[in-house]
């Protein structure tokens with residue numbers, strides 16, 4: 001039987017926890033916020049309601065958002081006061097292992113049996129944190145993106161001990177809040193941050209090497225493959241381009257930068273087997289060449305609309 005989550009507590013009402021609380025409250029879930037003390041929790045709720053009213057006025061939040069936030073958000077006096085009678089608790093304190101372990105232990109001690117606990121850690125393996133919970137079957141990673149209300153994705157990271165019922169209950173909660181919840185394996189950085197940090201590491205390396213400055217890199221990325229990433233993931237993009245093309249580019253970069261740019265063996269195997277992506281009907285994804293016309297039309301419409309949106313918004317206000 002799946003547990004239905006009707007009430008939640010957010011432990012750590014800062015940047016991420018605040019946005020998560022707004023998202024859940026706007027989906028109709030009553031949400032208590034605890035922070036380092038009652039005063040910090042109260043300030044967090046005040047800030048979230050005030051921001052919600054402003055965003056409603058600016059058309060960024062739906063009509064009625066301010067009122068809904070006011071009725072569904074409550075500042076808790078303490079962690080125990082926040083978690084003792086709710087169905088779901090989100091741990092959203094700063095990214096320090098010992099702090100998270102201590103807070104998860106406190107949540108477990110104060111919550112009723114059966115309460116589901118989700119950690120918003122960015123990169124700590126969930127199995128490491130699960131050791132601090134009293135009921136590992138009710139513990140999982142629930143990793144929201146920044147800013148929580150606006151970015152659709154949430155990674156759900158069960159451990160080997162997490163029950164299917166807990167995963168399903170969290171999926172339903174996120175679905176209600178309009179999120180795109182994707183279950184991923186438990187490994188450091190999960191999917192989003194492992195990829196994001198690989199990109200960032202290479203970008204900083206280019207600055208260190210004096211090849212480009214940060215503003216140039218940002219301009220190229222957000223107007224090239226970053227532009228495409230709003231619509232397609234790296235596998236669809238590579239299948240559309242052709243895996244043989246990718247293998248050739250890897251060869252040139254491996255010659256310049258060494259082993260870290262060698263073509264992955266799975267890519268080489270696919271090319272050797274004639275699985276080149278859309279042009280052969282199969283790459284990493286199944287791509288029927290008969291559907292190529294429809295896909296190109298979708299892509300071009302999406303890019304035209306994205307281009308127009310970017311033009312309308314103008315450049316970000318960064319000096």
Ligand SMILES: NC(=O)c1ccc[n+]([C@@H]2O[C@H](COP(=O)([O-])OP(=O)(O)OC[C@H]3O[C@@H](n4cnc5c(N)ncnc54)[C@H](O)[C@@H]3O)[C@@H](O)[C@H]2O)c1
Pocket residue numbers: 011012013014015016017034035036040079092093094095096103120121122123144145146
């Ligand atoms: N900022 C991001 O872009 C982002 C994105 C995804 C995930 N995360 C993760 O979310 C978590 C929180 O990050 P953030 O950016 O919201 O940090 P933040 O500093 O804005 O918020 C953390 C909040 O936790 C409170 N806090 C600290 N110790 C506490 C305790 N013992 N009990 C209760 N509350 C306590 C702080 O007062 C603060 O309000 C981290 O694990 C971070 O890695 C952050």
